[in-house]
Amino acid sequence: MTDQLLSPEELTESPESMISSYHDLDYGGHLVDEVSAEQLVSTTRRRLVLGLAVGGLAGYGVFRYTKSAISSDPLKSELAGASTAVEDAAGPVLSVGDTMEVEQPLPVADPELLTPAPFDQRVLVLIELEGGNDGQSTVVPYQAGAFHDLRGNLVPEVGAVHAFDDEVGLHPNLGQLAQRQMAIVEGVGPVDGVLSHFVMAERWGMGNMAGEGGVRAGFLARLADAVDTGAAVTGLSVAGYTPRFNQSDAAVLSLERPNQLNYLTKSDWIYPAYRRSVGAIGGGPMASRLTNSWNQIFSIGRSMGAVSNADDSESPMVKEGRDLGRQLLMAATAIKADIGVRVVHARLSGFDTHDGHKGRHDRLMGMLDAAVGGFLSRMDDAGLADRVLVATSSEFGRRGKANGGGLDHGSASNMLLFGPVSPGRYGEPSPLGDLDRQGNFKTTIPFDRYLATLAQDWLGVDAASVLANGPEGLGLFVPAG
Amino acid sequence: MGLEVRDEGRAQAALLARRCTLRSDPDLIEQLAGLSRDEAISAVLNVEPDTSTAPRSDKSDKIMEWWFTRIRDTPKSLQDRMTFFWHSIIPTHRYSVGQQELIAYQLDMIRANALGNFRELLHGFISDGAMLLYLDADNSSGKRPNENLARELMELFTIGVGQYKEQDVRAAALAMSGWRVDKDNQKVTLDTERMYGQPVTFLGDTATWDAHTIVDRLCDHPATAARIGSMVWYHFTGKALGSDARTELGSWWQGQNLDVGPLLDRIVRSEAFWADHYARPRTGFEYYTAAQKILQFEPEKVWRARSLGQMPYEPPNVGGWPIGDRWLSPDSVLRRGEQMFSISLERIRDDLKTTTVDDVLTACGMWVISDETRSALTNLDSYLDDLGPDAVGQLRWRVALSSPEFQLQ
Numbered sequence: 001m002t003d004q005l006l007s008p009e010e011l012t013e014s015p016e017s018m019i020s021s022y023h024d025l026d027y028g029g030h031l032v033d034e035v036s037a038e039q040l041v042s043t044t045r046r047r048l049v050l051g052l053a054v055g056g057l058a059g060y061g062v063f064r065y066t067k068s069a070i071s072s073d074p075l076k077s078e079l080a081g082a083s084t085a086v087e088d089a090a091g092p093v094l095s096v097g098d099t100m101e102v103e104q105p106l107p108v109a110d111p112e113l114l115t116p117a118p119f120d121q122r123v124l125v126l127i128e129l130e131g132g133n134d135g136q137s138t139v140v141p142y143q144a145g146a147f148h149d150l151r152g153n154l155v156p157e158v159g160a161v162h163a164f165d166d167e168v169g170l171h172p173n174l175g176q177l178a179q180r181q182m183a184i185v186e187g188v189g190p191v192d193g194v195l196s197h198f199v200m201a202e203r204w205g206m207g208n209m210a211g212e213g214g215v216r217a218g219f220l221a222r223l224a225d226a227v228d229t230g231a232a233v234t235g236l237s238v239a240g241y242t243p244r245f246n247q248s249d250a251a252v253l254s255l256e257r258p259n260q261l262n263y264l265t266k267s268d269w270i271y272p273a274y275r276r277s278v279g280a281i282g283g284g285p286m287a288s289r290l291t292n293s294w295n296q297i298f299s300i301g302r303s304m305g306a307v308s309n310a311d312d313s314e315s316p317m318v319k320e321g322r323d324l325g326r327q328l329l330m331a332a333t334a335i336k337a338d339i340g341v342r343v344v345h346a347r348l349s350g351f352d353t354h355d356g357h358k359g360r361h362d363r364l365m366g367m368l369d370a371a372v373g374g375f376l377s378r379m380d381d382a383g384l385a386d387r388v389l390v391a392t393s394s395e396f397g398r399r400g401k402a403n404g405g406g407l408d409h410g411s412a413s414n415m416l417l418f419g420p421v422s423p424g425r426y427g428e429p430s431p432l433g434d435l436d437r438q439g440n441f442k443t444t445i446p447f448d449r450y451l452a453t454l455a456q457d458w459l460g461v462d463a464a465s466v467l468a469n470g471p472e473g474l475g476l477f478v479p480a481g
Numbered sequence: 482m483g484l485e486v487r488d489e490g491r492a493q494a495a496l497l498a499r500r501c502t503l504r505s506d507p508d509l510i511e512q513l514a515g516l517s518r519d520e521a522i523s524a525v526l527n528v529e530p531d532t533s534t535a536p537r538s539d540k541s542d543k544i545m546e547w548w549f550t551r552i553r554d555t556p557k558s559l560q561d562r563m564t565f566f567w568h569s570i571i572p573t574h575r576y577s578v579g580q581q582e583l584i585a586y587q588l589d590m591i592r593a594n595a596l597g598n599f600r601e602l603l604h605g606f607i608s609d610g611a612m613l614l615y616l617d618a619d620n621s622s623g624k625r626p627n628e629n630l631a632r633e634l635m636e637l638f639t640i641g642v643g644q645y646k647e648q649d650v651r652a653a654a655l656a657m658s659g660w661r662v663d664k665d666n667q668k669v670t671l672d673t674e675r676m677y678g679q680p681v682t683f684l685g686d687t688a689t690w691d692a693h694t695i696v697d698r699l700c701d702h703p704a705t706a707a708r709i710g711s712m713v714w715y716h717f718t719g720k721a722l723g724s725d726a727r728t729e730l731g732s733w734w735q736g737q738n739l740d741v742g743p744l745l746d747r748i749v750r751s752e753a754f755w756a757d758h759y760a761r762p763r764t765g766f767e768y769y770t771a772a773q774k775i776l777q778f779e780p781e782k783v784w785r786a787r788s789l790g791q792m793p794y795e796p797p798n799v800g801g802w803p804i805g806d807r808w809l810s811p812d813s814v815l816r817r818g819e820q821m822f823s824i825s826l827e828r829i830r831d832d833l834k835t836t837t838v839d840d841v842l843t844a845c846g847m848w849v850i851s852d853e854t855r856s857a858l859t860n861l862d863s864y865l866d867d868l869g870p871d872a873v874g875q876l877r878w879r880v881a882l883s884s885p886e887f888q889l890q
Contacts, residue, residue, distance in 0.1 A: 020803045022570050022712045023637065025721055196617075198577045202798065213632045214642060216800045233811070241790065243797040253812050256788075260815070263822045270872055271822075273864050277857045277880040278818070286759065287851065287885035289806060293814040300811070 020247055021216065114181055114420040115478050117387040119460030120227075123335055125344040125390045126220065126454065127324070127372070128204075128239070129364075131352030132197065133394035134407055135414030135430075135441065137361050139168050139184050146432040154358050154402050164425065173365035176373035183421040183476050185453075186429045187444030189396065189412030195438070197352070197409070200395035205244040207467050209448040219451060221248035222466040224343045227459055231340020232296045232303075238327040238334075239347035251296060258330050264301025303337035317374025324348040324371035332378040335388065342459070351394065355406035376418060389419035389458050393450075400435040411440035415450060421476045449474060483852045484758075487839070490514045492848035494521060496758055499890040500717055501525040501749060503558040503565075503770035505846030512556075522749050526742070528557045530596055535585035541575045541794055542783050544585050548793070550780040552770050563595040563741065564588070565766055565793065566716055570709075571606055571638050572796035573615040580667055583611040584794055599709060599739040600700040603638065607692045610662040610669045616799070619662045623677030626654035633799055634695070640704040645684065652681035656690035700739060707731025713744055715804075718753040719760025719890070758849040759889035762808035765791030767890065768817060772882055775845055776824060788823075789816055809888065817888065821879040841877045847886045854884045 116122060137154070141147045142161045160172035168186075170178045190209060193200060203211055207219030221244065224235035228250035235245050235252035245252045255261070263271055279294055312318060318325040327346045334341045348368060353360050372390055379385045397413030412430045430441035452463035453473040460480065464470030486492050494513035499505045502525060513521045531551070535544050552561045568591060575584055587609050594602040606612050607630075613619045616630035631653035635645045659676025662669055671692075680689050684698060699705055707727045714730060715721055722730060737743040748754055763771065769786045772778065778785055786792045790813060791802055807813065838858045842850060858880055861873050868876075881887060 020805050020807055021800055022715070022804060023641075023800055024805075025708075025711050025715055196577075198574070199617075206798075213636055216798060241797070246797050247803065251811055253815065260819055263818060264815075270868070270876060273861065273868070273872075273876055274818075274821075274879055274883075277861060277876065278883045280853065280857045280860070286762065286809065286889055287853075289809040290814065290885050290888060293809055293811040296811040297815045297818070 023216075113423070114386050116389075116420040116458075116480070119480055121387045122459055123342055123344065123384075123388045124223065124454055124459055125328075125331060125346060125375075125388060126244075127368075127390065127392050128201075128242075128244075128345065128347045129351050129368075129392055129394040130201070130347050130349040131394075132200075132396045132398055132409055133351040133364075133392070133413055134353065134357070134361060134398040134410070135186070135188075135412065136397070136432075137357070138171055138174075138365065138416070139164070139186065139414040140171060141167060141429065141432060142169050143167055144432050150401050150432065152402060154405070154407070156358075156362070168425070168429070171362075171365040173362055174369045176369045177416070177418060180373075180376060180418050181421060181423055183417045183423055184425045184427075185415040185417070185445060185450055185474065185476075186425060186427040187412050187442070188415050188427060188447050188450045189430075189441075189443035189445075191443060191446050193396065193411050193443075195396070195409040197395055202243070204393055204395055204447060204451075205242070206246075207448065207451050209446055209471075210468065212468065217247040218242070218244040219466065220244040220343050220345055221246055221250075221252065223455055223459060223461060224248050224250040224252060226455075226461040226466060227342045229340070231342075232299050233334065233339050233341050235343045235345075236331065236334050236341045237345040238330040239345060242345050242347070244345055253297075253300065255330055258326065258333075261301050261304060264298060265305035300334075300337075300339055303339045304333050307333055307336045315374060316370050317378075319370075320366060321369075321371025321374060322367050324367055325374060328371050328375040332375055332382075335379070335384060336382050353398065353406055354403070354408060357398075357402070357406045372418060386420050389417060389421070389454075391415065391417045391454055393447075397430075397441055400432075400439050400441055409440075411436060411438070412443040412445075413441075417476065420478075422478055426474050426476060445474070446471065485850050485852065485855060487842065487848045487850070488514075492758065493518065493755075495846045495848045496755070497521055497525055497749075498846060499763075499771070500754070501559050501562065501745075502556065503552050503562050503767065504556065504774045505771050506774050507843055507846070509556045510846055510848075522746075525557055525559055526745055526749060528559050528596075530560050531555070531592070535588045537582045537585050539581050541581045541584050544581065544588065545783045545786070545793060546780050548588065549770070549773065549783060549786070553774050553780060558770075559745075560592060560595050563745075564591045566713070567591050567595060567602060568793060569764075569766075569796070569801045570712055571603075571612075572799060572801045573609075573611045573794060574796055575794040577615045578611045579614060580664070583609075583614065583662070583667055586667070587611040596741050596745075599705075599741060600697070603696045603700065604693060606638070607634070607657070607696050608660065608669055608671075610667055613660050613662050613669065618657060618660055621654065621658045621660070622672075622675040623655060623658045623679070624675075626651070626658045626677065628654040630654075631657050631695075635699065637800060639699040639708070640702050641708050644702065644704045648682070649684055652683040652690070653695050655679070655681050656683060656695055657692040660692065703728075703731055703735060705731075706734040706739060710734045710744060713741075714748055714753075715761075717745070717748045718751065719757070720753050759886065761805065761890065763888055763890050764802065764804060764808050765789040765813070765816075766793065766802075768808075768888065771846075771887070772820070775882070776878070778824070785820060785823075788820060789813075818883055821883060836874050836877060838877065841881045845881050845887055847881065847884070850884075850886050854881075854886055857884075 136147060137156060140156050140161050142158045143166065148155055156172050161169035162175060162178035163169040164184065190200065190203065203209060205218055206215045208215040220235060225248055228234050232251060233253045234250035235248055237245055237254035240256040241254050275298060279298065312329050318329060324346060331344045331346060348364060350360065350364055379388045392415050394413050396410050398407035398410040428444035430444055434442065436442050448467050448471040452467055452471040453476055455461040455466050456463040457473040457475055457477050463473060491510055491514045494510045495505055497513055498509050502509065513524060516524060536547050538544055552558050555561065573587060575581060578584060590605045590609055594605055616633055617627045618630035621627035628650050632650045635650065635653065636642055655677040659672045660669065661672050678689065680687050683690050683695065707730065710730045711722045711727045734744050766786065769789050796802055858877055861876050861880065864873050
C-alpha cells in the first residue's frame, strides 16, 4: 500500500535488513509492504529521539579563552605572557537552571599554528581513559595551596610540571605532549552524575548526559553515520569492541591486534587461496552483503598492508606507549591508508586509582605521552597533521581529597586535545575549595558540550542531530573558511 | 544464481536443526531425516529439560566453559538455544555483578524456565541477584528508589515504550524497592525495613504493589505477549511480523498462559518457518556453537565466543546484542575469517586429508548450497598440485565455514 513511498533501491532491502535489535521489532518489524516512509527512516537512520530532563542549560556558556598562543609551544607562550590575554568569565559554578551571557571571542588564525583541514577531511581520534582519570593530576593546579591541602603527597612534583600558564601545568610525564599544539578543557563532567563506572561510561559512550532510558546507539556510531560517504571503514575501533559504535549504519571495524588482518594480506599458500575462494562465493540468499563485506575487508587489508611498517613495533611509541601505542599505530596505519576512516576509538585502561594513585597515574601519563606523541609525529610525517584531532575522555574524575594513597570515584575531570586546535584553556576549572556533596570536583562544562565540540566544531556535524537538546560546542577551532 | 538441494529430506532436517538447536552436524541431521516432518518437529521440541547446574565458580569463564561443553555435547539443545535467547533480550553483564557465582545462579534459573512459562521466568529475573545488581535494584529503597530495573522491565522486558508513563516508572520503582543481595552468601532477600510498602498508582490501579504483583500486571498486559511473542517469532523464522499479526499472535499466546512450549510449537509448524532455508544471519553465538561442534573447539577457549562478538554475559548494553545484518558486516566477517585461521585444523580433526567437497558439506550441515559455493569449494582442487591434499583439505573446511550457507540460518 505504501510502495510508492519507497525508492526502488529501498525496496531491494529485505525487511530483515531494517532490524538490528529485537527491540526494533516494535517499530520497524513490519513486512516491506507495511513499512511507511517514516518508519523506514526511524529504523534505518536511527537518531536520538529524546526528551531531555535538563532544562535551562541551553545557551549557557562559561568560557575561558587564551587568545591565540604566541607559538605552538605552550611553555613559550606562557613565558611570553599569553595569559594576560585571558578573558576570564569566572562566575559561580554551574547549577541547573543558571544562564549566563558570556562573550565568546572567536579563535583567530595564527600563521604559525596548524589550522584545520576542511571538514570533510577531518578525523577524530577519541581516547577513552578508562577507569576515571583524575583531571587534577593531569592538568595540575600546581600553584594552588588548596590543591596541596587536598592531595598532600599525591600532588605531582611541582618542579617537574610542564607549566601551561601560571595556574596549571601538564603532568611531569607529559613532556612530549606539552610541546604540542593543544587545548585543555576543564571542569568537564555530568550535571547529575552517579559514581558507577558502568553507568557513567555508558552515558559518555552513548552521548547521553541525562541518563535517559532507551538510548542504545553509540555516540561515535552517530558521528560515523553523520559523516558516512560509503567508505570501506568510516568508524574504527583499535581497542576491540566498544559500545560507542553500537548501531552504526556506516561501516565500522573493530580491531584488537594488528595481526588480526594478517590473513587478509599474507602470501603464504593458504591465504591467497582462501581469499580467492571466499571472494568468489557470492551467490545465494543474503550473500551479496557478505560478498560486499569480504570485498571491504580485503581492500582494507591491502591498503593497510601497503602502509604498515614492521619497524614500528620497536619504536618508543610501542615500547613506552604499550597497548595504547599499539592501538594508535593501527590507527595511524588506517588513517594513512586513506580508506575513509573518520572516527577512531582508542582506549587506555587502568585509571581506577583507588590506591597507589601516584605511581600508577604517573605510569599511565608516560604511556599516554609516548603513544599520542608517536602518533602525532606519524601524522606530521604523513602530512596529515591538519586533518587529525586527538581528544581524551573519561567516565569521571576522582575524589577531591585523597583516601590515603588513592582517590575514589569522582565527577568532573579535565580533557586534553591535540592537533589543529586554537591553543588555550577552555571551560572553567572546578573550584578547589568548593567540592560537591560527595567531595568531588564540580562540573563547570556539561560533558555533552564537550562532545558537541568534537561533533560540531571539529567534524562539522550538527550537534542537535547527534546529541539530545543540541548542546553548544566550545569553539576550539579556527572557523572553517 | 542457482540453489542446489543435495537431498530434500536432509535439507529439511538441517533447517530444523539449525533453528531449533545450536548444532547442525550430521549426527542430529541423520536422525531427523529419517522422520516425518511432524515427528521431527516433535523430536526437537519435546525435549526433557536438563536439570544439571552450572559450577559455582568465581570465574565466569569457567561457568561459560561448562555451558559451552553442555551445548556441544547435547544434540537437541532447544533448551540452551532458548536460554541464550532469553538472556539476549533480558541481559545481564558480568562486570556489574561482582560475585560471579551469581551468574551461575542466573544461568540455572533461565535454563530451568527456558522452555517453561514466560511469567515464571520474569518472576525469576525480578528476584535474581545478578539482575538486581546489574540494574541497580540492589540499592533501591523506599526512601531512595532506583528506577533502572523498573524502567527496563517495562521498556525492554515486557510492554515496551508507549505503553506506560514516567509516573508508572516511579511507582514501579517504589513498589519494587527493598531487595538486597547479601555480599557474603549471595542470598537475595526482601528487606521489609527498606521497602516502600505503601500504596502507589501503577498503570491506573492504586494498591500496595510489590515486585511480583508488578510482574503479574505486566504479564497480563496484551502488549507483553505481542512484543515478546514476535521476538520469538523472528528468532525462529527470521521474519518480522506486521502489527496485526503481532496482535493476533499476542492474544493467542496470552490464551496459552504465556507457556513457551505451545508458542514454539505454533511457530515451528508455521509456513513462515519452512518458507526459506536461509532467512537470517547466524549471530556470533549461533555461529560459535555450530562451529565448535564441527571443528571440536576446545571448550576452555571461551574467548573464541568473545572474539566472534557475542560472549554470554557480556552484552553491549541492556538492550542486548544486535541481530540481523550486523552479523554480515565487515567487522563480523573479519572476525569469523580470523577464527578460521586461529585454529590448527589438523590437530583437531584427523579426517582432513580424506574429505571430499561433499564430505565437508555434510559435516557442516549444508544441504542447500549455491552454485557459487559449490564451485568455490570444487575449484580448490586446482591447488592440489601446488599445495597437496592436506592443505586443500584444510582450506575446504575454512571456506565452507566462511560461506553464506554456514553464516545464515
